[in-house]
Amino acid sequence: MDTLHVALIGFGTVGKGIYQCIEKQREQLESLLQKKISIDAILIKNAELQREVDEGTVVTTEFDELLNLPQLDVVFEAINGVEPAETYLSRLIEKGCHIVTANKELLATSGSRIRELAATHKVGLRYEASVAASIPILSTLREGVRSNQLSEISGILNGTSNFILNELQEKGITFEEALRVAQDKGYAEADPKNDIDGWDAFYKILILSDIVYGQQPKWENVVRKGISDVTSFDIKKAEAIGLRIKHTANLSLSAEGPVISVEPVAISNTHPFFNVTGVNNAVCVSSNLAGDITLQGPGAGAEPTASAMIEDLLSLHRNSTDAVYYSSLEKAEDGDQNFLLIGDDAALSNLTFLPSSEEGAYYATGNRRDIEAALQTHPHVKVYPMYGTENRLTPQIELI
Amino acid sequence: MDTLHVALIGFGTVGKGIYQCIEKQREQLESLLQKKISIDAILIKNAELQREVDEGTVVTTEFDELLNLPQLDVVFEAINGVEPAETYLSRLIEKGCHIVTANKELLATSGSRIRELAATHKVGLRYEASVAASIPILSTLREGVRSNQLSEISGILNGTSNFILNELQEKGITFEEALRVAQDKGYAEADPKNDIDGWDAFYKILILSDIVYGQQPKWENVVRKGISDVTSFDIKKAEAIGLRIKHTANLSLSAEGPVISVEPVAISNTHPFFNVTGVNNAVCVSSNLAGDITLQGPGAGAEPTASAMIEDLLSLHRNSTDAVYYSSLEKAEDGDQNFLLIGDDAALSNLTFLPSSEEGAYYATGNRRDIEAALQTHPHVKVYPMYGTENRLTPQIELI
Numbered sequence: 071m072d073t074l075h076v077a078l079i080g081f082g083t084v085g086k087g088i089y090q091c092i093e094k095q096r097e098q099l100e101s102l103l104q105k106k107i108s109i110d111a112i113l114i115k116n117a118e119l120q121r122e123v124d125e126g127t128v129v130t131t132e133f134d135e136l137l138n139l140p141q142l143d144v145v146f147e148a149i150n151g152v153e154p155a156e157t158y159l160s161r162l163i164e165k166g167c168h169i170v171t172a173n174k175e176l177l178a179t180s181g182s183r184i185r186e187l188a189a190t191h192k193v194g195l196r197y198e199a200s201v202a203a204s205i206p207i208l209s210t211l212r213e214g215v216r217s218n219q220l221s222e223i224s225g226i227l228n229g230t231s232n233f234i235l236n237e238l239q240e241k242g243i244t245f246e247e248a249l250r251v252a253q254d255k256g257y258a259e260a261d262p263k264n265d266i267d268g269w270d271a272f273y274k275i276l277i278l279s280d281i282v283y284g285q286q287p288k289w290e291n292v293v294r295k296g297i298s299d300v301t302s303f304d305i306k307k308a309e310a311i312g313l314r315i316k317h318t319a320n321l322s323l324s325a326e327g328p329v330i331s332v333e334p335v336a337i338s339n340t341h342p343f344f345n346v347t348g349v350n351n352a353v354c355v356s357s358n359l360a361g362d363i364t365l366q367g368p369g370a371g372a373e374p375t376a377s378a379m380i381e382d383l384l385s386l387h388r389n390s391t392d393a394v395y396y397s398s399l400e401k402a403e404d405g406d407q408n409f410l411l412i413g414d415d416a417a418l419s420n421l422t423f424l425p426s427s428e429e430g431a432y433y434a435t436g437n438r439r440d441i442e443a444a445l446q447t448h449p450h451v452k453v454y455p456m457y458g459t460e461n462r463l464t465p466q467i468e469l470i
Numbered sequence: 471m472d473t474l475h476v477a478l479i480g481f482g483t484v485g486k487g488i489y490q491c492i493e494k495q496r497e498q499l500e501s502l503l504q505k506k507i508s509i510d511a512i513l514i515k516n517a518e519l520q521r522e523v524d525e526g527t528v529v530t531t532e533f534d535e536l537l538n539l540p541q542l543d544v545v546f547e548a549i550n551g552v553e554p555a556e557t558y559l560s561r562l563i564e565k566g567c568h569i570v571t572a573n574k575e576l577l578a579t580s581g582s583r584i585r586e587l588a589a590t591h592k593v594g595l596r597y598e599a600s601v602a603a604s605i606p607i608l609s610t611l612r613e614g615v616r617s618n619q620l621s622e623i624s625g626i627l628n629g630t631s632n633f634i635l636n637e638l639q640e641k642g643i644t645f646e647e648a649l650r651v652a653q654d655k656g657y658a659e660a661d662p663k664n665d666i667d668g669w670d671a672f673y674k675i676l677i678l679s680d681i682v683y684g685q686q687p688k689w690e691n692v693v694r695k696g697i698s699d700v701t702s703f704d705i706k707k708a709e710a711i712g713l714r715i716k717h718t719a720n721l722s723l724s725a726e727g728p729v730i731s732v733e734p735v736a737i738s739n740t741h742p743f744f745n746v747t748g749v750n751n752a753v754c755v756s757s758n759l760a761g762d763i764t765l766q767g768p769g770a771g772a773e774p775t776a777s778a779m780i781e782d783l784l785s786l787h788r789n790s791t792d793a794v795y796y797s798s799l800e801k802a803e804d805g806d807q808n809f810l811l812i813g814d815d816a817a818l819s820n821l822t823f824l825p826s827s828e829e830g831a832y833y834a835t836g837n838r839r840d841i842e843a844a845l846q847t848h849p850h851v852k853v854y855p856m857y858g859t860e861n862r863l864t865p866q867i868e869l870i
Contacts, residue, residue: 091759095617102616204760206606206614213613214606216502217495217780342766345745359491359777360604360767366742367763377759380617 074103075141076383077111079158080148081121081129084172084199085112087372088146088379089123095380102384111136113158115149133158137165144386146379147171152179163187163195170382172199172375178273181280196382201274202227202351204374205367209385210355211281218357220282224320224457227274229349229369230258230265231297231317235334236347239305239314245298257349257370267296268317268332275319279328282321286328293331300334304452307412308336310428315454316343334454336410341458342366409434409441413451474503475541476783477511479558480548481521481529484572484599485512487772488546488779489523495780502784511536513558515549533558537565544786546779547571552579563587563595570782572599572775578673581680596782601674602627602751604774605767609785610755611681618757620682624720624857627674629749629769630658630665631697631717635734636747639705639714645698657749657770667696668717668732675719679728682721686728693731700734704852707812708736710828715854716743734854736810741858742766809834809841813851 076092078085092099092107100106111128113136114121121129130136133154136145145167149155155176159169169188171177177184177200188195198208202225211220226232230252237248249266252258264270272294279286297317305315313336320331337343342364346352351369356362368374411432433456434441445451476492478485492499492507500506511528513536514521521529530536533554536545545567549555555576559569569588571577577584577600588595598608602625611620626632630652637648649666652658664670672694679686697717705715713736720731737743742764746752751769756762768774811832833856834841845851 091617095619095759098619099617204615205763206610209609209614210606213785214609214781215604215777217491217499217784218777219495219498339745340747342745345739345742347740357777359495359773359780361771361774361777363605363765363767365763365765368761371761373759374761377615377618377757377761380759381614384617385613 071100071104071106073106073108074143075108075110075139076144076146077113077136077139077142078109078146078148079113079133079136079155081112081114082148083372084148084375084379085146087376088148091373091376091380099380099384103387110139110142133161137161142167144168144170144383146383147173148379149173150175152176156180156184159184160187163191163193166191166193168194168196168386170196170199170379170386172197172379174200174270174273174277177280178276178286181277194386196379196385197277198382198385199375199378201225201277202353202365202367202369203371204377205351205353205365205369206378206381207278207353207355207365208281210363210365211278215355215357215360215363218359220323220355220357222320222322222356223275223278223282223353224318224343225271225275225278225353226316226343226346226351227271227319227353227369228265228268228317229351230262231268231271232346232351232369233257233349234266235297235300235305235315235317238300238302239309242302242306244302245300265296266298268294268319271317271319272330272332275321275330275332279321279330283323283328287330293333295333297334299452304412304454307428307431308410308454311410311431312339313337313410313456314339314344316346316457318343318457331455336454336456338456338458343457406436407438408456409436409438410454410456411445411451412454413448471500472505473508474505474543475508475510475539476544476546477513477536477539477542478509478546478548479513479533479536479555481512481514482548483772484548484775484779485546487776488548491773491776491780499780499784503787510539510542533561537561542567544568544570544783546783547573548779549573550575552576556580556584559584560587563591563593566591566593568594568596568786570596570599570779570786572597572779574600574670574673574677577680578676578686581677594786596779596785597677598782598785599775599778601677602753602765602767602769603771604777605751605753605765605769606778606781607678607753607755607765608681610763610765611678615755615757615760615763618759620723620755620757622720622722622756623675623678623682623753624718624743625671625675625678625753626716626743626746626751627671627719627753627769628665628668628717629751630662631668631671632746632751632769633657633749634666635697635700635705635715635717638700638702639709642702642706644702645700665696666698668694668719671717671719672730672732675721675730675732679721679730683723683728687730691729693733695733697734699852704812704854707828707831708810708854711810711831711833712739713737713810713856714739714744716746716857718743718857731855736854736856738856738858743857806836807838808856809836809838810854810856811845811851812854813848 109127117131145162155173201207234248234252237251276286308315315334316337317334322329343352352366354364411434414430509527517531545562555573577597601607634648634652637651676686708715715734716737717734722729743752752766754764811834814830
């Protein structure tokens with residue numbers, strides 16, 4: 071049996087996960103690949119930490135040592151940030167290595183450059199794990215609905231934010247307390263900015279935009295809000311009228327190109343996101359023939375991420391292309407939308423809203439720009455776009 | 471540009487859907503395939519019905535006319551039942567035609583014979599639409615989690631049953647009334663046996679068993695219950711303690727081979743199936759690395775079914791194999807399970823159950839065989855396996 075030579079860049083949670091999962095499933099993988107798998111090298115940052123790896127595996131802090139291995143078929147990249155990842159991957163691609171990566175920031179920033187480089191050098195580039203870990207969203211977009219036109223993709227793409235909002239809802243604690251719980255459980259970093267300010271979800275939805283529409287919106291045109299403004303009070307008010315606040319990312323298409331928003335929204339109990347709890351992720355794809363398809367599962371974690379990366383390894387053997395689909399456009403409707411407004415009654419008294427069963431929580435239907443304009447003089451009123459109510463809420467209300 | 475020659479067998483809801491979807495998406499499909507698509511022929515049963523199809527398309531009641539077309543690349547099979555479908559497909563495969571089918575009864579009954587025949591004649595055989603229409607469950611099993619070991623697959627696989635149970639729950643009407651609503655809406659056939667007796671879900675889970683474990687359990691060993699015994703009373707009792715009754719199919723593996731049950735179960739609000747309403751389907755795949763992944767969407771209908779079949783057509787161009795995965799086994803645990811028991815208090819008084827907030831609705835934890843044995847003298851007590859409660863319910867209860 072031939073041998074497939076692989077290497078890992080990074081040996082943190084994900085890198086270790088890949089190593090361990092390959093060992094755990096070695097028999098099954100080698101039977102699927104009809105090749106032996108050899109983990110030839112692991113590139114690490116801190117030489118002083120102990121590594122429990124096979125004796126035959128080179129563990130090094132020098133990238134060149136990995137690059138100069140006599141034969142290397144596939145490299146798993148499992149570090150964060152654009153550099154040095156971009157330099158590493160570029161040099162490996164130029165050498166003819168296939169790449170499997172989970173690096174969302176890199177793909178959101180330099181994805182098209184790296185895809186082009188991979189195409190030029192005829193190597194495979196796979197990144198299913200970069201969006202929602204083991205949930206097969208990229209492969210579904212590439213091979214499950216590509217005969218369709220897509221009108222919208224929305225997702226709970228950041229498990230940390232979802233966990234914190236869930237804690238706020240269930241325990242009525244403060245944002246700071248919930249963040250501390252998330253950090254204690256290892257769901258949030260010491261510096262949580264990337265998750266709670268919406269950057270992580272932002273990178274992921276940009277990757278989907280690249281895949282689905284072959285382009286990204288200008289970053290400065292993207293609404294990107296995190297969860298740090300969401301309070302237990304908002305969550306309770308929403309809950310009192312049957313809604314939950316979730317942090318989502320949304321992608322659709324206008325005549326000018328892709329439109330993205332990353333923000334907290336209000337979800338009704340008829341929407342598949344209503345019950346997505348803990349660190350789970352979910353993605354809903356709205357298409358013209360297949361209908362609305364929702365995929366739900368773990369959005370992070372060593373094993374789910376490693377699983378997606380190992381599936382990518384298997385898919386390299388199928389030699390499918392990495393092309394961009396959905397180049398034909400469907401214009402997103404620029405019509406009215408439903409919103410949940412939270413604010414004290416005095417602040418909202420000069421606006422005519424739909425009466426609600428809960429004081430201080432109101433529904434509004436209308437054009438987003440109009441509603442935001444009407445609320446400009448009410449900075450304390452929170453506006454949450456609503457998911458799960460398909461029709462405009464009746465009786466129709468007028469914003470004065 | 472080359473031309474891809476296709477034909478349809480059947481021109482009912484699904485057949486017409488395929489025809490119309492190909493017309494609707496023709497530009498996108500031809501660009502993806504880099505071929506023109508020509509629908510050369512349609513095999514129909516009733517010559518007297520008007521067909522609105524292109525003049526160049528032969529519409530015939532004679533299978534031989536379709537079989538003898540000078541060149542035919544792919545045939546979409548969209549009729550029901552084993553015969554004459556099996557004869558038609560066998561002859562087409564022997565002639566070298568690729569096959570796309572949605573025929574679940576045929577695949578459950580003769581799938582392995584047809585797969586072998588297709589392999590022998592080196593033609594593609596695709597059937598994503600046979601299980602849960604446009605939900606990409608087959609491709610996820612084939613390409614999204616094949617490095618994993620699967621411990622369980624469960625699904626709401628029959629949209630008609632799900633719709634009827636939903637009607638019972640929301641409207642408190644009788645089973646017969648709910649069935650009539652389903653028939654009026656076109657969700658249930660005039661003869662609804664196939665759906666409400668669990669046959670449809672049974673065929674679908676058998677197809678998954680073939681794909682995942684390469685084998686089926688003996689049909690006589692499968693628990694197959696429909697929904698006709700579920701009453702509004704049961705649903706109300708369950709609802710009072712926060713549960714919903716859903717019809718599901720379940721596949722796992724024991725040392726003796728695959729184990730399947732098709733029956734109504736009780737779902738807690740933490741389970742992804744809780745909010746699957748209307749004619750929707752959902753499938754949950756439990757795997758050792760990727761975790762629990764749930765796919766949800768339309769489980770039937772002309773366009774979602776046609777979409778899946780057209781995606782199959784596209785996948786034929788990728789030339790991926792139709793092999794069986796997951797041949798390595800993971801033994802399903804034969805341990806305790808949680809159940810919801812519904813019956814009047816008198817009937818249950820000599821059993822010690824966990825106290826419940828609702829009279830007549832009780833939780834029990836234990837081995838299924840023991841519980842059913844203990845209830846043998848209580849034929850009016852309904853037993854629903856419970857989904858969504860991961861741990862045994864405490865305080866632990868003893869069945870006397």
